[in-house]
Structures are given as C-alpha cells and as structure tokens.
Amino acid sequence: MPEMPEVETVRRTLIPLVKGKTIKKVTLWFPKIVSTDHDKFINELPGKKIIDIDRYAKFLLIRLTGNLTIVSHLRMEGKYHLTSVNAPKDKHDHVQFEFTDGTALRYNDVRKFGRMQLVLTGTERMTTGIGKLGYEPNSAEFTDDYFIDSLKRKKKNIKSTLLDQTIVAGLGNIYVDEVLWRTKIHPLSAASKISRKKVIELRKNINDIISLAIKMHGTTVHTYLDANGHSGGFQKELKVYGHAGEPCVVCGTTLKKIKVAGRGTTFCPHCQVIYK
C-alpha cells in the first residue's frame, strides 16, 4: 500500500481513533504477521494503553505504556480500521487489538506481506531493520552534501538506489517515478554520474513531492485507504505513474514503461536525460 505519505496519513488518522485506549485482548488470526515472539505479543499487551503513534519512513511505531512499542510495517496492502469487537471478521483481517471500551483495532492485509514486531521502546533501531535506513525526506540530516556524497559511491542506477531506502528512506515505486520525471533524470542513469546540480535539484523535488503528497493525504492507486477508510488525493497529481502510453504533459512524447529493479517504471523518453 503505502509509501511515506500514506503511512503518515495512516498515523494521523489512527491517533484519534485509538490514543488513550487500553488493550484488553489480542488475537492473531494469521500469526505470521507478527515476527517477534507470539506468546509475548498475546500475553504482554493486555492492560497496556496506547500513548501515541510515531513514524519513521514507512514504519509505524505504536507507543504503549510499559515501555513497549509495536513496530508495524504495512508493506504493500496493510490497512488498519476500527470496528466493534463483535463485527464479523473480514476474510483478510489478520490481527485484532480488542480494547476495554468494546471497540477493536483490526489489521487487514490482502497479501499478508505486512509485519509487526513488539520491542522495548527505544530499541527500534537495533531490533527492527529501521537501523539500516537512511534519512527521511525533509529531515535536517538529508542535506545536499550528504545526498551528493552518498550517490557518488553507488554503483547502480538511480531508480534502484532511491528504492533501496539506505540513502533516503520513505520513497517507493510511485514517488520515485514522479520525482525522477520532475527532475528530468532517466531512471536507468548511473547514480554516481548525475551532476551535482541535478542531485541538488533531485533532493529538492523529493522533499517537495513528499510534502505535497502528505498534504493531500497520500496516493490511492490500488487499494490504499487511511484508518478512516478514505482514499488519498495525490493520485490526481501523478504525472507518470499509471500513465504509460499517454502523452507527457510537458513535451507530448508517449510515456514509456520498462522494468527496473524488478519494478514497473514509467518515464518520458524525451524529457528524462540518461547520465552514464
């Protein structure tokens, strides 16, 4: 489902639904979603209260009393929704957090790719793979110098580089295509060969597009919905993703779709320059 703007939208819509609620019981209908100890997940959560929800890149961090944090990654299709405890279970509801007030937070995921981990608050970077991530767009650490220097040492193409999360964390397939189109860089360009000037422009566009997408509550292109079941608004702003075969809005050239890093990649063969 989601890249950083969608996860941020989920975070914002989820907080008013669950903050302050106390967990009464946890049910794992599809236990594999939880990749830490299942008994601990079921036994340690009852009695704990949800204090807040944070986010790093595409990871949600559900903060609980008792110094506990549930690290939740929605991967491709994960969704949260609040129901009454006795509402019928959807075919793809996999985890339920039942609260003391009779409501329940359910995790629904058609493809079952999403994962949750229960960790001690403060240890997330050590225990969950968040430690391998690069900086977030719009963070103080994501500077021109850092970005220029990081791209210089990469040996692969720019699309794969932006997707792998180790330099910038939070972009996914949709926003990478959009950002590269806006910066007029061909997705197969060697990351290390892009000029300093273009890298600076690229960083600005990453920041701008992510900010705008968050403002518009994310992008719904497949099945993404926020915690209230609402779709995003940024799909109206997409210029290349999902528009293969249509004319480029800048030059009119037919947008082309290829495969890069195993992912569908749409770009304008005329506007986007290849650096190699």
Next chain:
DNA sequence: CTGAATGTTTTTAC
C-alpha cells in the same frame, strides 16, 4: 494462463 501490483527480506551471484 500469464503477468503485474504502493515493499522488504532472503538467497544467489559475482
């Protein structure tokens, strides 16, 4: 039937 779909992790291959 075949392939592709918002993503990460694991395996394989240099």
Next chain:
DNA sequence: AGTAAAAACATTCA
C-alpha cells in the same frame, strides 16, 4: 566481504 540482482512472500485482478 560487500554490493547488487533475483527470488520469495500471498492474493487479486486484468
């Protein structure tokens, strides 16, 4: 050893 490409995960839809 470290990087990068490929496969795996599971389901639905065109």
